[in-house]
Amino acid sequence: MERSNGKAGPDVVAICARHQASEGPLLPILHDVQAHYGHISDDAIQQIADALNLSRAEVFGVVTFYHDFHREPQRTHSLKVCRAEACQSVGGRDVWAAASAAADSHHADVQLEAVYCLGNCACAPSVQLDGRTIGRMNAQRVSALFARAGTGAAS
Ligand code: FES
Structure with a gap:
């Protein structure tokens, strides 16, 4: 289609x-x-x-x-960063800050979104890139992930 x-x-x-x-x-x-x-x-x-x-x-x-319905066209890649408590308590704030900074500084085709639990609390902090959940995230890794997604190298 x-x-x-x-x-x-x-x-x-x-x-x-x-x-x-x-x-x-x-x-x-x-x-x-x-x-x-x-x-x-x-x-x-x-x-x-x-x-x-x-x-x-x-x-x-x-x-x-429903959060997953979009009213506006979305970018090619979706990066969801968990901002719920389990992730926040082990560095999630730094991950979010790094992802937000990357979103502001790159002209990447990445839709950044805050979510509240990805069901991966045991491996917090967690993010999800194009539906793939990734745990034990940190600021450096999320910046690299964001940059790779923006250049099309993430998939
Ligand atoms: S609180 Fe972040 S994955 Fe559950």
């Missing part, structure tokens, strides 16, 4: 039609729209609302409730 430039088009209608007969179609539709476009635009929200006979506010509420 080809990615779009973010404009909702007939594909949103087709995605809705594919799920419309199923029970609870909204979440599967949102997942498919995001998989197709990389995010869920205002136009897509309106089209989904129209297709499911819901208000725009209802669809918007679901999109914004």
Whole structure:
């Protein structure tokens, strides 16, 4: 499936039609729209609302409730840094500071995001790069990771 430039088009209608007969179609539709476009635009929200006979506010509420739905196009790589207590107590603050500094100083195509527990507390501090969880992180390693991801060498 080809990615779009973010404009909702007939594909949103087709995605809705594919799920419309199923029970609870909204979440599967949102997942498919995001998989197709990389995010869920205002136009897509309106089209989904129209297709499911819901208000725009209802669809918007679901999109914004779930953290993994994106309203804006995302960068190529995703770096999630755990900011929960177990990680913070063993150097997570330094990891976050280094990642934030790297995000500010590189023109990297990396989406930096704070998360609150990656389920990897035993190996804290933890980060997740493009879905791969990495433990025992430190400021130096996260800067290197960020730089590699920005140059496309991370995958
Ligand atoms: S608190 Fe960081 S992985 Fe659980």
